[in-house]
Structures are given as C-alpha cells and as structure tokens.
Amino acid sequence: MSIEIELKLSASTDKIQRVKQWLVEVGASKNNTAAIEWEQKQLHNIYYDTKNHRLRETDIGLRIRKDGDRYIQSVKSAGRVVGGLYQRNESESDIAENKLQLELVDEPYLMILLEEAEEEDGPLAPIFATNFTRDQVTIDYQGAEVEVALDQGHINCIGDDVVAEKLELCEVELELKDGDASVLFALGNELIERFGLALDSESKAERGYRLCHNAPEYTKRLNIVNLTSKTSAEGAFESIAHKGLGHWQYYIKKIKREPSVEAVLQLNRALMFMQTMYSVFAAVIPRHSLLDLRRDWREITKNLSKLIVIAEEINWLKNSKLYGFEYSELTPEESRLEQEFATEHQEFVEYLQTPSYNLKLLRFSRWLYLKKWREAIGESNLEKIQKKEVFPYARKQLQHLLRDLKRHLSDKVSLTSKDYINYLPKMSRTLDIGLFFGCLFDDRARREYRQSWADIVANIQLLEQLAYLDKTLKEKGVEDPLIAEIEAETLIVLQEMREEALSKNPYWN
Numbered sequence: 188m189s190i191e192i193e194l195k196l197s198a199s200t201d202k203i204q205r206v207k208q209w210l211v212e213v214g215a216s217k218n219n220t221a222a223i224e225w226e227q228k229q230l231h232n233i234y235y236d237t238k239n240h241r242l243r244e245t246d247i248g249l250r251i252r253k254d255g256d257r258y259i260q261s262v263k264s265a266g267r268v269v270g271g272l273y274q275r276n277e278s279e280s281d282i283a284e285n286k287l288q289l290e291l292v293d294e295p296y297l298m299i300l301l302e303e304a305e306e307e308d309g310p311l312a313p314i315f316a317t318n319f320t321r322d323q324v325t326i327d328y329q330g331a332e333v334e335v336a337l338d339q340g341h342i343n344c345i346g347d348d349v350v351a352e353k354l355e356l357c358e359v360e361l362e363l364k365d366g367d368a369s370v371l372f373a374l375g376n377e378l379i380e381r382f383g384l385a386l387d388s389e390s391k392a393e394r395g396y397r398l399c400h401n402a403p404e405y406t407k408r409l410n411i412v413n414l415t416s417k418t419s420a421e422g423a424f425e426s427i428a429h430k431g432l433g434h435w436q437y438y439i440k441k442i443k444r445e446p447s448v449e450a451v452l453q454l455n456r457a458l459m460f461m462q463t464m465y466s467v468f469a470a471v472i473p474r475h476s477l478l479d480l481r482r483d484w485r486e487i488t489k490n491l492s493k494l495i496v497i498a499e500e501i502n503w504l505k506n507s508k509l510y511g512f513e514y515s516e517l518t519p520e521e522s523r524l525e526q527e528f529a530t531e532h533q534e535f536v537e538y539l540q541t542p543s544y545n546l547k548l549l550r551f552s553r554w555l556y557l558k559k560w561r562e563a564i565g566e567s568n569l570e571k572i573q574k575k576e577v578f579p580y581a582r583k584q585l586q587h588l589l590r591d592l593k594r595h596l597s598d599k600v601s602l603t604s605k606d607y608i609n610y611l612p613k614m615s616r617t618l619d620i621g622l623f624f625g626c627l628f629d630d631r632a633r634r635e636y637r638q639s640w641a642d643i644v645a646n647i648q649l650l651e652q653l654a655y656l657d658k659t660l661k662e663k664g665v666e667d668p669l670i671a672e673i674e675a676e677t678l679i680v681l682q683e684m685r686e687e688a689l690s691k692n693p694y695w696n
C-alpha cells in the first residue's frame with residue numbers, strides 16, 4: 188500500500204495543448220538536452236461496487252484499469268483533499284484478466300472491507316467506466332520528480348441506475364514521485380497563473396458516482412471535529428481548519444454544478460467557521476502569519492457576499508411559508524430574488540474559475556498542508572505550542588464564551604428583537620466553538636447542553652425572518668398584525684429559554 192500525493196487541476200482541450208507545449212519548453216531548457224519524452228496511453232477503467240453502493244459509502248474506490256495489455260486492480264481510499272491536493276492510500280496489483288481478485292489487495296483492512304461488502308450487500312459489479320487518453324511525462328521540477336498526466340476523455344455509466352449518459356474529462360494531474368510536496372504547489376501555482384487552470388477537488392470516481400448513482404442528495408452539515416484529549420492545540424487547529432475547508436470544498440463542487448440556495452448558505456457557514464477558528468486560536472497561531480490568508484478569505488467572501496444576501500432572503504421567504512405566512516403581494520419579490528440569484532450565481536461560478544480565486548485557495552492549502560505558521564513562531568515557541576494540550580485550552584475558551592453569554596443574555600436584562608438579532612453572529616460562533624472542542628467531553632452532557640442554546644439560536648433566526656418579512660410587506664403597503672403577535676410570543680419563549688440555558692451546568696465543568 189502506498190500513499191499517493193497528487194494535485195489535480197481542471198482544464199480545457201486548448202489549455203491542455205498549451206500546458207503540453209510549455210512543459211516541453213521547460214523540460215528541454217532545464218536539461219539543456221533533447222525534448223522531454225511524452226508517453227501516450229489509452230486507459231480504460233471500470234469501477235465496481237455493490238448494488239447499493241456500499242463502497243461509495245465507505246469512501247473506497249475499486250477499479251480495474253486496462254493499460255495496453257495490462258490489467259491493474261486498484262483500491263483507493265478517499266483520503267484527504269486540501270484544495271486540489273489529494274493524499275490517498277492506494278493499493279495496486281497486476282491481475283491476469285479482467286476480473287476482480289480481492290485476495291490481491293495488500294492492505295488487510297481494505298481487503299476485509301471489500302469482502303464484507305460483497306458478503307453483506309451482494310456481488311461487486313461494474314457501475315461506471317472512465318475512458319481517457321493520458322499524455323504522461325515525468326519531469327524534474329525544482330529538485331523533485333513530478334509525473335504530469337494530461338487526461339482527456341469521458342465517464343460513462345454502466346447498468347440501469349443512470350442519471351446522465353456521459354461526462355467529459357479534461358484535467359491535469361501532478362503526482363509527486365520523489366521530493367518535497369511544496370513543489371506540487373509551486374508547479375500548480377505556475378499552471379494556474381499561466382494557463383488559468385482551476386483546482387479540482389473532485390476525483391474521477393466521485394464524478395462517476397455523481398453521474399451514475401441515483402441517490403437523493405442530503406444536506407451535509409458541519410459537525411463535531413474529531414479530537415482526542417491527546418491532541419495538541421496545534422493539532423486541534425489543523426483538524427478544525429481541514430473541517431472548515433472540507434465543508435467549503437464540498438459546497439463549491441455543488442455550486443459549480445447548480446444554482447443552489449442551500450449551497451450558498453453552507454458556504455457562508457464554512458466561512459464563519461473558519462473566521463471563528465482564527466480568533467479562537469489566536470494564542471496558538473500568530474496573527475501576523477495569518478494576515479495574507481485572512482485578506483484572501485475576505486476577498487473571496489466579498490465575491491460571495493451578494494449571493495449570500497439573496498440566498499438568505501429567499502430562505503426567509505421560503506421558511507415563512509412553512510409557518511403559514513403566504514402573501515400573493517410577495518410573489519413578484521420572490522421572482523426578482525430568483526432571477527438575481529441566477530445572475531449572481533453565474534458570476535460567482537465564473538469567479539471560481541479565475542486565477543485570482545484559485546491562487547488564493549492554493550495558497551491556503553499550501554499553508555495548511557505545509558504547516559507554514561510554524562515559520563512565524565520560532566523554535567522555542569514552536570515546542571511550546573506543540574506541547575500545549577488542547578483540553579485545558581478548550582475549557583478556557585468555552586469558559587470565556589460562557590462569561591460573554593452571561594453578560595449579554597442574563598435573565599436580568601430585557602432584550603428586544605433587534606438586540607437578539609444583533610447578538611446572533613456571536614451565538615452562532617459560540618455553537619461553532621462547541622463543535623471545535625465537543626469531542627473532548629461527555630457526548631450526552633454536551634448534546635443536552637448544546638440543545639438549549641441551539642433552540643435559542645433557532646428562535647432568534649425566527650425573529651430575523653419575521654423582521655425581514657415585516658419590512659418587505661410594509662414596502663408593499665401590507666401590514667399583518669400576526670407577525671407582531673408571533674414576535675411577542677417568541678420574545679417570551681426566548682426569555683424562558685435563556686433562563687433555563689443559563690441555569691444548566693456546562694458540560695466542560
């Protein structure tokens with residue numbers, strides 16, 4: 188079993204030709220000898236799974252590749268994707284014929300998973316195929332050996348669970364064969380700047396499943412970060428950053444495919460999550476090492492901001508209907524929002540293809556992958572933060588938050604809708620911090636405690652929705668006393684809820 192480290196960039200046919208030409212020039216001028224040698228292959232790959240796609244669920248890709256006269260069976264784990272950089276476990280074995288031979292998988296753990304899937308969920312059968320031409324060359328780039336593959340072809344479904352017939356493939360893959368992973372970022376940077384390629388965090392297998400797996404899509408929510416009490420504060424920071432970035436990437440893939448309001452709201456969640464992370468870890472990760480990155484994310488946020496505002500308004504109107512607030516006067520407003528959303532969506536998707544966005548994401552991925560903050564810390568402090576335990580740190584942060592909550596939401600002060608709404612971002616940040624560190628504490632106690640605060644947040648969101656509805660209706664010359672009634676009731680409920688929430692013993696004590 189080996190670990191594959193690979194940077195993937197999406198391209199177009201003409202860009203691929205230009206990349207090819209450029210690599211010839213770079214290769215030749217470097218060695219000062221003859222042109223680099225390209226190898227061209229026709230690769231035919233069939234991906235297997237059980238009928239209910241059990242392997243997909245376990246994030247395993249199983250395929251047989253036909254490469255000339257060779258048949259190669261490979262199993263890949265989903266691993267970790269940072270920007271377009273993939274780190275995956277991979278097991279490859281030559282097989283005599285076009286037939287799975289699970290006993291050849293050299294990682295016992297993976298072999299057991301595959302055999303179990305077959306025993307419990309039926310035979311492994313072909314699901315989809317990728318057929319592409321690969322132009323491949325190994326270059327020496329800044330002292331490292333990098334295999335560059337230019338892939339062009341298609342993904343096709345096999346069988347009857349078909350969504351669409353064919354998906355085009357056109358991508359550049361940079362695989363590190365020897366040397367430092369930082370070189371992949373440098374080469375990726377060059378390819379984005381020169382040819383406008385875009386980072387791609389969706390593997391061929393993922394795309395194949397999307398095309399051929401007719402399963403309903405569910406909303407993936409940001410959930411608790413996986414930490415143990417042995418994790419250092421620095422390690423916790425990394426896990427949280429990966430979680431935030433993973434959420435961002437997931438919904439970027441979705442938004443590139445379709446104009447989804449939910450995806451925009453979730454992207455906003457990812458941005459808030461990462462912002463909170465920076466402030467919570469200010470004592471661990473020096474602020475000055477973050478300046479450029481924060482500026483980058485601010486600019487990305489700016490490009491998404493209009494879409495966020497429209498998505499929120501669409502969402503408020505939709506939710507209001509669920510509460511029974513339906514007004515024919517608002518129908519033109521809804522259509523206007525839908526239209527604006529479509530236009531802004533188009534613009535944002537175009538922005539996602541620009542070097543400006545892709546270089547920023549690459550910079551962040553590089554910083555995270557290569558733990559670049561360490562350079563700003565200095566030897567002695569580095570040792571300190573590596574030894575700093577997360578548990579006391581987490582407690583301190585949670586305690587600090589509670590003090591702030593008590594100050595603002597004490598049952599002694601009476602609060603208006605506006606006060607609550609103004610406090611909402613802070614409340615949401617508080618819940619995120621619970622996700623950062625929750626894993627370190629008793630799960631039941633944590634859930635119970637969190638629920639009281641989550642209910643408060645849900646009610647404040649209702650107030651926010653009512654305020655928007657009221658304002659929009661008034662603009663149309665409509666007044667509905669029911670809105671004020673529900674608002675008053677919600678304020679009473681919130682008063683009781685905060686009394687109860689504040690009286691509970693926090694789970695970290």
Ligand SMILES: O=P(O)(O)OP(=O)(O)OP(=O)(O)O
Nearest residue numbers: 232317338360389390391392
């Ligand atoms: O040839 P590989 O192993 O890089 O695999 P692939 O067919 O390019 O697929 P992926 O998108 O998983 O790298």
